[in-house]
Amino acid sequence: GENVEQHPSTLSVQEGDSAVIKCTYSDSASNYFPWYKQELGKRPQLIIDIRSNVGEKKDQRIAVTLNKTAKHFSLHITETQPEDSAVYFCAASISSNYQLIWGAGTKLIIKP
Amino acid sequence: NAGVTQTPKFQVLKTGQSMTLQCAQDMNHEYMSWYRQDPGMGLRLIHYSVGAGITDQGEVPNGYNVSRSTTEDFPLRLLSAAPSQTSVYFCASSYGVARGGDTQYFGPGTRLTVL
Numbered sequence: 001g002e003n004v005e006q007h008p009s010t011l012s013v014q015e016g017d018s019a020v021i022k023c024t025y026s027d028s029a030s031n032y033f034p035w036y037k038q039e040l041g042k043r044p045q046l047i048i049d050i051r052s053n054v055g056e057k058k059d060q061r062i063a064v065t066l067n068k069t070a071k072h073f074s075l076h077i078t079e080t081q082p083e084d085s086a087v088y089f090c091a092a093s094i095s096s097n098y099q100l101i102w103g104a105g106t107k108l109i110i111k112p
Numbered sequence: 113n114a115g116v117t118q119t120p121k122f123q124v125l126k127t128g129q130s131m132t133l134q135c136a137q138d139m140n141h142e143y144m145s146w147y148r149q150d151p152g153m154g155l156r157l158i159h160y161s162v163g164a165g166i167t168d169q170g171e172v173p174n175g176y177n178v179s180r181s182t183t184e185d186f187p188l189r190l191l192s193a194a195p196s197q198t199s200v201y202f203c204a205s206s207y208g209v210a211r212g213g214d215t216q217y218f219g220p221g222t223r224l225t226v227l
Contacts (some may be wrong), residue, residue, distance in 0.1 A: 006154075034215070040157055043202060043218040044155070089154055098143060099170060100216070102154035 006103025024072040029095030118219035133188040137202030143206045144186040148199040182214040
């Protein structure tokens with residue numbers, strides 16, 4: 001079946017540095033790639049998404065890049081702050097139905 | 113708008129008991145879904161609905177039933193609870209049915225423990 005692999009599972013960075021999380025997907029017809037942030041004990045919330053007709057999208061300190069040929073997409077967070085500490089999930093749409101397939105998550109730790 | 117609401121927030125069941133997790137949204141969203149989230153794992157889709165009267169199975173549907181009689185409500189029924197169903201359950205909704213390509217809004221979750 002379709003799957004999404006997400007790396008790394010844990011990422012520790014110094015406050016102010018950049019963080020990069022990568023996901024690869026298997027369905028070459030996937031066309032929607034969201035990223036969600038989940039703080040401890042809270043619900044997942046969308047932080048940024050990208051569609052297959054766009055290569056890069058930015059929103060302040062957050063950016064997502066998509067390489068359709070290689071079937072991978074990445075989340076970039078610059079100038080990390082303590083409030084960026086959370087679990088981040090990537091997902092990819094399945095072309096044959098209405099589902100999203102989710103990565104296993106990356107725990108981002110911002111060290112002061 | 114209240115967004116997506118779920119009840120109860122916490123529930124403890126004994127093996128073999130049945131119960132219904134409630135989910136409602138007031139955003140007139142067509143698409144609704146149920147996920148379970150186990151420790152250290154991502155979200156796994158249980159069932160989803162693209163509109164009133166239409167439901168379909170996700171990745172892990174066994175042991176669960178759903179119905180969608182109205183646009184607003186999408187309850188999840190556990191038929192005979194098992195310890196393997198101990199998890200956090202999230203309901204989510206989105207506006208469009210454009211093949212999953214739309215922002216999903218999550219409810220606050222229900223933490224279920226089956227003894």
